[in-house]
Amino acid sequence: MAKVALTTVGCRLNQYETEKIAVELTSMGLTQVNYNDMADLYILNTCTVTGRADADCRKLINRAYRKNPKAVMVVAGCYVVAEKETISEMNGVDLVVGNDSKMELPTIIKEQFQQLFLKPSDDDYHSSTVIPEDSNKQSLPRSRPMVQIGTGCNQNCSYCIVPKVRGELVSFDSTQIIEEINRLVQDGYHEVVLTAVHIGKYKENKLTLAGLVKLILKKTEIPRLRLSSLEPNELDDELLELVAGNNRVCRHLHLPLQSGSNTILRQMRRPYSREDFLAIIERIKTLNDNITVGCDIIVGFPGESEDDFSDSISVLNSGFIDYGHVFSYSDRPGTPASAMVEKISPATIKERSRIARTLCEANMKRRLEGQIGKAIGVISVGKVRGDGLYRAVSDNYLKVKLPQLTGGTRKIIKFMPEKVAGDCLSGIVLP
Helix, strand or coil: CCEEEEEECCCHHHHHHHHHHHHHHHHCCCEEECCCCCCCEEEEEECCCCHHHHHHHHHHHHHHHHHCCCCEEEEEEHHHHHCHHHHHCCCCEEEEECCCCHHHHHHHHHHHCHHHHCCCCHHHCCCCCCCCCCCCCCCCCCCCCEEECEECCCCCCCCCCHHHHHCCCEECCHHHHHHHHHHHHHCCCCEEEEECCCHHHCEECCEEHHHHHHHHHHHCCCCEEEECCCCHHHCCHHHHHHHHHCCCECCEEECCCECCCHHHHHHHCCCCCHHHHHHHHHHHHHHCCCCEEEEEEEECCCCCCHHHHHHHHHHHCCCCCCEEEEEECCCCCCCHHHHCCCCCCHHHHHHHHHHHHHHHHHHHHHHHHCCCCCCEEEEEEEECCCCCCEEEEECCCCEEEECCCCCCCCCCEEEEEEEEECCEEEEEECC
């Protein structure tokens, strides 16, 4: 049967969906290969949160077309919802599918492209196309798989197109979430990551996110449970105490700040103030200084003055932020921010981004140095080209370099950091 190559642009939820589609297609007989390899079917799960994401999606479509112009090209996800006609007219694109039908892609592809599922005749077999014996094995490519607990968002920040392309907030059934985690535990995974567009708004009857976490801890034996990005105003005491005090919940919180300026936060329609955010991250560190705290910063929002930017820098400089993801503002068509007239010049945005990223790198270096000599549990995320070493991630979200031949496992490895090596820790594996 045919070879399928899948790739993802965007968030953890997109990655989760791509992995689920890949598992189902391989269970139907297709052989999965790398997106850079020759394939008969290419699937791109897209993002449209920034202009750069749109450009990355177009590049990946063109790359697949150049690799094999005769291949079936399927494009799905958020960028399709925003720019369906644009994508449909690109060279090589055979099928576009929005978010509403994305998870039905395996069935849709089998119905519309039956030739991909036909077994080749004996004359068609060549050594390079023989299907490996384990090609149908249903395992996820990640050593730390994601579990989706909901979709959609109702927050409507002024710069964000996500509610338009993902729809309204929906929380998934807790019973199904528990069942999925138990299946992953049986398959030998030691960590799962709870993900959604808006994870903190999870609600099933009276069950909140904190209640869901407690239920998972009670009804599964997953050794390590991680929360994906969480709005700062949704981190209540019950949830924070679980992160700070339960050794099965990862000591890691990613809280989008977006701006340290109250003026810009109001224009962004963010539901908290600078003072609220600082109080939250100080409380986190007071409860447990080993919790790694990360944030998102948008640089160059319309009307952002030097004082506004300085307010963002001062939050990054507070001593409570361990790392940051810095994003350059770009207009999303149809959002209120795109109609704002006080646009910031690209040169100014570039320079402010450089300043913010440099500070974030310094914060992470400080965080890594603070872990030296303190044993941590890490899970391998695979070998990285170049030095031949494996990379791993600790429960408190620190990157680690593992000695060669150590990685490639779904299980927690005990590790002793000895020094900082770039943006990672290096050291020895403990028995």
